Structure formats: structure tokens, C-alpha cells
Amino acid sequence: MLNSVEKILDKLNDSQKQAVLYNDGPSLVIAGAGSGKTRVLTRKVAVLLKQGLAPWNIMALTFTNKAAREMKERIATMVDPASASLLWMGTFHSVFLRILRAEASALGYSSAFSIYDTADSKNLIKSIIRDLGLDEKIYREGAVHARISSAKNDLISATAYANNAALQERDLFTKMPRIAEIYQRYVQRCRLASAMDFDDLLYNTNVLFRDHPEILKAYQSRFQFILVDEYQDTNFSQHLIVSRLAERHHKVCVVGDDSQSIYSFRGANIDNILNFKKTYPECLMFKLEQNYRSTQTIVNLANSLIAKNKMQIPKSVFSKRETGNKIQVLSAFSDMEEAFMIANKINEMHMSLYDPWSEFAVLYRTNAQSRILEDALRKRSIPYRIYGGMSFYQRKEIKDIIAYLRLVINPSDEEAFKRVINFPARGIGKTTLDKIQQAANQHQTTFWEICANPLSYNLPVHSGTENKLRQFSSLIESLKPLALTLNVYEFTKKLVQDSGINQALLQDNSEEGISRQEHLESLLSGMHDFCQNRLEEGNEQLLLPDYLAEISLLTDQDEVDEGDKVNLMTVHAAKGLEFKNVFVSGLEDGIFPSIRNQESERELEEERRLLYVAITRAGDHCVLSYAKSRFRNGQTEYSKPSRFLNDLDKNLLDLPTRAFAEQELPSASGSTHRPASFYNPSANKPHWPTEQRTKTPTEKISSRQGKWTKLSAKPGGSTVGQDNAFKAEAGSSGVKTSKGEFRLGQRVLHERFGEGLIQKIEGQGDNCKIGVEFKQAGYKLLLLKFASMKALN
DNA sequence: GACGACGACCTTTTT
DNA sequence: GGTCGTCGTC
DSSP states (O other), X not given: OTTHHHHHHTTOOHHHHHHHHOOSSOEEEEEOTTSOHHHHHHHHHHHHHHTTOOGGGEEEEESSHXXXXXXXXHHHHHSOHHHHTTSEEEEHHHHHHHHHHHHGGGGTOOTTOEEEOHHHHHHHHHHHHHHTTOXXXXXXXXXXXXXXXXXXXXXXXXXXXXXXXXXXXXXXXXXXXXHHHHHHHHHHHHHHTTXXXXXXXXXXXXXHHHHOHHHHHHHHHHOSEEEESSGGGOOHHHHHHHHHHHTTTOOEEEEEOGGGOOOGGGTOOTHHHHTHHHHOTTOEEEEEOEESSSOHHHHHHHHHHHTTOSSSOOOOOEEOSOOOOOEEEEEEEEHHHHHHHHHHHHHHHHHHHOOOGGGEEEEESSGGGHHHHHHHHHXXXXXXXXXXXXXXXXXXXXXXXXXXXXXXXXXXXXXXXXXXXXXXXXXXXXXHHHHHHHHHHHHTOOHHHHHHOTTTTTOOOOHHXXXXXXXXXXXHHHHHHHHTTXXXXXXXXXXXXXXXXXXXXXXXXXXXXXXXXXXXXXXXHHHHHHHHHHHHTTOOOOSHHHHHHHHTTOOGGGOOOOSOOEEEEEHHHHTTOOEEEEEEOOOBTBBTTBGGGOSSHHHHHHHHHHHHHHHTTEEEEEEEEEEEEEEETTEEEEOOBOTHHHXXXXXXXXXXXXXXXXXXXXXXXXXXXXXXXXXXOOTTOOOTTOSSOOOOHHHHHHHHHTTOOOOOSOGGGOOHHHHHTTOOOOBBSEEEETTEEEETTOEEEETTTEEEEEEEEESSGGGOEEEEEETTTEEEEEETTTOOEEEOO
């Protein structure tokens, strides 16, 4: 334990060490692609803990759940897992949601407020556009939502928006002069519904800190060290929260790479990282320039590209790996030929390199490009998966049930109400809903209030309808108390029963109906796993609000599909990932760079960074391709190779001797289906509680809720095994329980986590806690009495 | 209220 | 080309 800080620093290079060790003031870590950024962040947290900072004094912010989870896991292997779990570590949204729930009353909110996801926000905006009688062709909810969202990210209130000449002029120019009014109403309706949208989680945190100095002060003293990952992607709202919180201690470490800033369209402001030194003049800058991921050729090629950007922090990323092959450029006549060339090339490389399919990725600029690539891969019988499809939680039947759950917790939730008022069909249609909405608008009250008291508001409905409304509201009322006593799994089982959802689903024996039943099954078993995981970890918060808190900010980005398949995704989705072999397709002017980002140098630079991100995903091989013609929006379009190809160092390119795709092969299996994607449950397989299941959505949810990742050999080169050397052994060496005897080093089999080795035993008898390093799921500290685990010989 | 036809739409999307 | 939303019909 004496030299534990040294152990933490083990295997770091000099600049990584310096970045990890400097904790006396603000610092900026410029982390080039593949330079071991996560290693630095996690080890820095470990050092801070070893130096005596309490975990609750440290805030670590990321952009994705996945990044947060991976960091937590790695930290847990270096320090006591219990203290790792007490860190304030998570996405911006989840960390500040936690604070907002605690401080809701200061903002005049109930702490049971709902969270509107993007779909909810757009629905509400659409409804407001209709209320105002505006032309829906001109005022498209997506566009309006984008304006409101970016205003919020810039901390412009609805009033400020209305008074801002530049914004007004812009809205006038785009023929939507009444956006300010929509914004105003949108804010009111969210308030009334006791709901916050994603942007509000940051906006309201700023309001909280601005209007309540005493609250701000408490958090300022609490968070003695703040770390921010991917700082180049922060928007103004996030930047200001961090600055405010760091005001007192000035101990803030931001990590990022300005060359990988690709989210400006979501409000990210690259100036936050470029100007960090201005905000904190005393800050130290550390540059991580050694790339451990890619061959020298790949690194040099990426450098030659990014050198064309003017706005950047100077850095020289280098690799000490082998030189590697030149980067091949494929030129195709058509998009279809391009797809076949890529499929053939993948096949060829798979055979000659012995790399698994999962080490191949095909990247593209827009999702629309994926279809043709899918076709080509399918015809070559190459297994593939697509990232960025619809998430489990975005499926209609799942959203509908979640809406019920939200409504029980917060009956004011308008979007949830509208979703479930006629699900399952109970004869309350559009007409009635319109009447309710009108009454709600007129009386400035919630849909729920009208529904619960139709007579008091003279709702013009027949007695039959009135009766149905009453039944619905008493259904919700009857469920309310149960939400606070039953665990979420039991509760939801009761809910689907009482509400008639179960019955409705069982009656529907169509293909979709059966799929819906399976999704419900998956949701339920996900809930069961949620409860089980928490119990085993000694966390007894199993109620509906606890569950909602965990899933409301989940997106599907962080799925884990361990099948050996080629990865298809947009360049944006590939950020943070790495593959041995990467194909970047569709390198044509108008696509990459996108036609819509060619106007200004600033936009063009972001597109260039996007290509930089794409190329730097590759470890061993990178292949670039373009097609001269492409079928788009229903017609064939012709375009020139991307201007970015000219930015690349020609000496590193293997330019095309034209290769023709082979003729189409007959379909091997006769199956014309997409391969079952990871969230499609295999039909009729029993779900929980069998021991060996095929992978189902359940697994997926539970894997997230249980915070474990299937260890792909991916991030950063560091392995859990390595880091494990740090773990302190403590406790007894054996324990007798009603489930048998367990001792250190014992092999165990867990119902969900699989096989593992006992590393630690704390306490006596059935109440003991057992620390297990699972082969797949990583380290877990489990309460034996709840753990479904048995000893193996 | 359910279902089929037709027309408009189409960059990226960590929460 | 494919999807989604709206409108018209039963």
C-alpha cells in the first residue's frame, strides 16, 4: 500500500504521468487520438483518492453512459470498489439530474419531475404549433426544437429570446417569426407538466446556481476536484456549470482533443477548449502525443489531413508502432460497386490476416448509406451489425409502458398522459383528447386534472366517455400507493395486469403482436435483473422511482453485442471506438464533406475533423473509398471524389488501380432478412430464471444496469487483469454459509454474471459479502444472501 | 377507431 | 428508395 501511487503510475509514459500527478490547480490535457486518455483520467482519480480526497469530493463528468461506466469499472479495480461507487461520476445530465432532484424545491419543481426525451419534446412542440394555428409545413417541430434547444444551450431564456434582435431577425428570415412564442409556451407547458427536457437539466442547473448562491456555495465546497472528459464537446451551458463549480478550488482538469470536436451542430463549442487557458491563466497544459493504437502510416496520414485546419492547438501526434501498410484508396463507378469492393476486401483481409470480423468497421457519413453496404455484406455472407438503430427504450410498446410508470409517479406529465390515455384502446380517442387539451389550455391546468374531474371543468363529453375517463384516473390512483411499496418488477407486473395491457397483448397473435409480447417480457426481466443486481450489491432501493432514475437517461449508444460481426456505423458513432481495420466509405464531395457544411471554413474544418476521427479509429489498416455515382433521394447523382483526398499526404496513399467488383454471388443462405439485431429476442426462449440463455434484450438491459461491460479487448490497451494487481486483499479467507462453503480463490458460477474467482470475503455467515472477479462481467462485490451463485469445484 | 393509400420528407444526434 | 404521417373509407 505504501507505494500504491507508484503502482498506479506504472506503465504510463512521462507526459501521462505528469498529467496524472499535477493536482494543484487547473489543467488542460490535450489527448491525441489513441493516446491513452481514459488511462490518464482513471489513474488521476485513483491518485486523488490515494492522496486522501474523499470520493464524494470528486466530480467526474463524461458525455456518455458508456464512458462513465468504463471509467468507474477501471477505477474500481485500482481502489476500493466501495469508494469508487461513491464518486460523483457520470454524464453531465445524470450528475446534474441528481443535484436537481435534491434541490428541486428551490426551483419551484417537485422532486418527482419527469424527464422529457427528445421525442416528448418534439410532440409537445408540435402540439403547441397546432394550438397556435401555425402552418406545420413551415414550422416543423424538428427545426423549432433545434432552435429552442440551442437557445437553452446558450442559456437564452424565452424572454431573452424574444428580445434578441439577431435571433428575431434570423427567425424572420427563415419564415418562423413566432418561435419565441412557441418557446415561451413550451416552457410553460413543461412547467405545468412538472417536466424537464434534456437541455433543462443543464439550463436549470445554471439557474439554480445563479439564483441560489448558498446552494452553489455548498456544492463548490463539496467538489474539491472536477474532471471533465471530451471537453471539446461541451456547450456553453456545460462550460458555465463547470466554471461556477470550480470557482472556489480552481481544481479542474479537462481532457479532450480539439481535433476531434465534431458535435458543433449540437451546440458544442470548440472555443471552450481553445480558450481554456484564457479562463484559467494559471493552468498547466499537458499534451499526450504518443498514439498507441495506430501504425505510423495511419497516424501520419491523419496528421497530414488535420494540418490543413487553421484553428487548432498545435500538437504532434506520433506512433512508435511499425510503419504499416499504405492506405488504400478504392474508386468505384457506383455506390453499389463501392459496397461490393468493400465487402470483397473485408473478406480477403479476414482470410489473410485472421482478424475476427469484429475487428472490421465500415464507417459512413450518413445513415442512409448503410443499406447498400448491408446488401453487399449479406450477399457475401459476412456477418454484420449496425450501430445506431432504434433503441430498446424507443420502441413504441416499451415507451408506452414507461409512460405509464412516469404517469404514476407524476400524473401531471402531459406527454406520458397522451401516450397511455388510449393504450390499450379504451375508447378515448382523438376527439376526447382534443377536448381535454382545450380545457387544459383554457383553465391553465394539467390534462390529468381535467381527466380526473371532467364535470368540474364542464368537459363536453358523453357520460360513457366520462365514465371511461374516471376509470382511467382511478386506475392510476390505485397504482400510486403500490409504486412506493412494491419493487419495480412486481409493480410493473401488477400494472400490465390491471391496465389490461397484458390482455390486449395476449389477444394479438400477429407477428408484431408476438414481438411486442417478447419486448414486454424483456422489459420485465430487465426490471427483475435490476432488482436482483441491486440487492446483491447491498442496495435496497428497488422502487419505481429508483428504476426510472436509472433508465431515463439511458440511450442505446452503449450496447454490447459480443457476436463476431463487422461493425457498420456513422463516423459520429465511431468516436471513441477502435478497430484493427477501418473502411471509410463515400468520400465524395457533397457527402463527405456534407453539402450542407461547405459554406464556411468553420463548417469545413469540422468535416475535416470528422474524417480525422474516422481515420484514427484504425489500428492496422485503413481503406478509403468513393463512388462516382450514387443513388440518393430516389435518383442517381454524380459527384467528384472528396476534396479531403487532396489534403492527404499522397506518399502514404495506395491510389487506385481500378478494381472491379466481382459479379454478384448468389445469396448463400437464401435468407433475405437482416440478421437478427441484438435486441430481437430469440422467439420462445424462456427468459429468466434459466441459467444459460441465449443473448436477449434482457441481457442487454441488465448489462447496463449492472454496469458491466463485456470485455472487448478495446479501450486503450490496458486490461483489467493488469489493473487488478492494485487491488488490496482484505477480509477472511473462507466462510461457511447456508449455500455452502466459500473460500478465496474459489471458482463460482453466478446466474447472470457467469464464472468467476473469489477475491475477497467480508463478514460472516449468510450476511457476508463476497468479492468476485468474473471472467466476463468484471469485479463485483455481492451480498451472498441475495446472490444467485454457487461454488464450483 | 382501424386500415390502406398517397404524399412529403431525407446530415451527423453522446443526453 | 424507404419511412412516416395524414387523410379517406369502412
